[in-house]
Amino acid sequence: MDFALSDEQRLFAETVRRFALQRLKPDYATWDRGEPFPRERVAELAQLGITGLRVPAEYGGADAHYVMLGIAAEELARGDFNYSLFVQLYSIGSELIGQHAREAVKRVWLPRLADGSALAAFGLTEPAAGSDAANLTTTAVRDGDEYVISGEKASITFAGYADACAVFARTGGEGAHGVSTFLVPLDAPGVTRQVYRSPGERLTQRGSLYFDQVRVPADHLLGAEGKGFYQAMGAFDYNRAVIALACVGAAEQSLDETIAYVKERQSFGRPLAKHEAVSFQLAEHLTLVEAARLLAYECLWKRDQGEPHTKEAAMAKWLGPKVAVDAIHACIWLHGHYGYNMDLPFEQRLRDAIGLEIGDGTPEIMKGIIAREVIGRDYMPYR
Ligand SMILES: Cc1cc2nc3c(=O)[nH]c(=O)nc-3n(C[C@H](O)[C@H](O)[C@H](O)COP(=O)(O)OP(=O)(O)OC[C@H]3O[C@@H](n4cnc5c(N)ncnc54)[C@H](O)[C@@H]3O)c2cc1C
Structure with missing residues (x-):
């Protein structure tokens, strides 16, 4: 067993995190307030190689491993959760066209997905x-x-x-x-x-x-x-893990910011972090978020190895958003009244992550898939 990222993956993660925190985070609330999002910003993702991750190399992409999608989603979500949706839609579009389109259609669309000029x-x-x-x-x-x-x-x-x-x-x-x-x-x-x-x-x-x-x-x-329905399910089979990692990234960033805060903020003559009820809450959320993270990466790794991963994708899809939403919610109340304030990013991250509890399949549907995979198709609740 090897849980370590390769040197290439580690460098990619560091680069994307730096971009997310320095370039994306300052504007996270801007687009939420309804300011028009400049399309040119997507070119920056293309420069990082993110829009072309799943475009075949002959059409200008990277033909990257699925684990790289997870890294991109996790790290981008630290700065702006919405950017993890670009990772998802660019990779799904690239896959559907790259694997199933006629040559003429590939030639028109794949280079434009790779360079971010089309979505x-x-x-x-x-x-x-x-x-x-x-x-x-x-x-x-x-x-x-x-x-x-x-x-x-x-x-x-x-x-x-x-x-x-x-x-x-x-x-x-x-x-x-x-x-x-x-x-x-x-x-x-x-x-x-x-x-x-x-x-x-x-x-x-x-x-x-x-x-x-x-x-x-x-x-x-x-x-x-x-064949369309099966093509859609094939996309869900890895994208559900990418969704989990986007939610995990938003939770990790929230927990990092909250840990810094509870070390500084004092109550009853000591830092909040010295109250066991505070530090144990953080310990619990850190554990659950890390568990969801590992499950999601296991799913993507299995896809890269060509191993079955439908069950892991469904598990990651309900667990990732759930533990992330719970963790971000806790970060709000660990900041007290400052947390319940639109000047801090927690409430926006919460609103954003809740959307992906539903998108790509709800927890109920995910549990149905897990039950089908483990107990058997004959026992599916909705058949
Ligand atoms: C943020 C976001 C982004 C999205 N992006 C896309 C996108 O890009 N493309 C796209 O095609 N779709 C997209 N969707 C749609 C999403 O995939 C669907 O909303 C989702 O699959 C649920 O379908 P529904 O909304 O019709 O809910 P319904 O199917 O009406 O379900 C309503 C409730 O009933 C429950 N339920 C339904 N059937 C069962 C059952 N058999 N057993 C137990 N419970 C059940 C569900 O779990 C849910 O809680 C997005 C949704 C969101 C919220």
């Missing part, structure tokens, strides 16, 4: 189909050399300014087998957008994408018809 969203959820995504109703109908797509995709991260979206649509048949994936350029006629009033993750402009008879060339089908 692809992930369009699975619909107003009436979230946990039960296989029941989606958006349709894609073949018409000559095109498909015509109609429907609404709901709760889509970066809906406000993505340039394309991997849209999961029904091409025929019921349930998972009837779902196919299309890369839809979002400047196509018939696409409209609506950004939600989100409690957190505001930089990501989550919202709905509406497709009204949107025509895409037939070669924008990713892979074969009927």
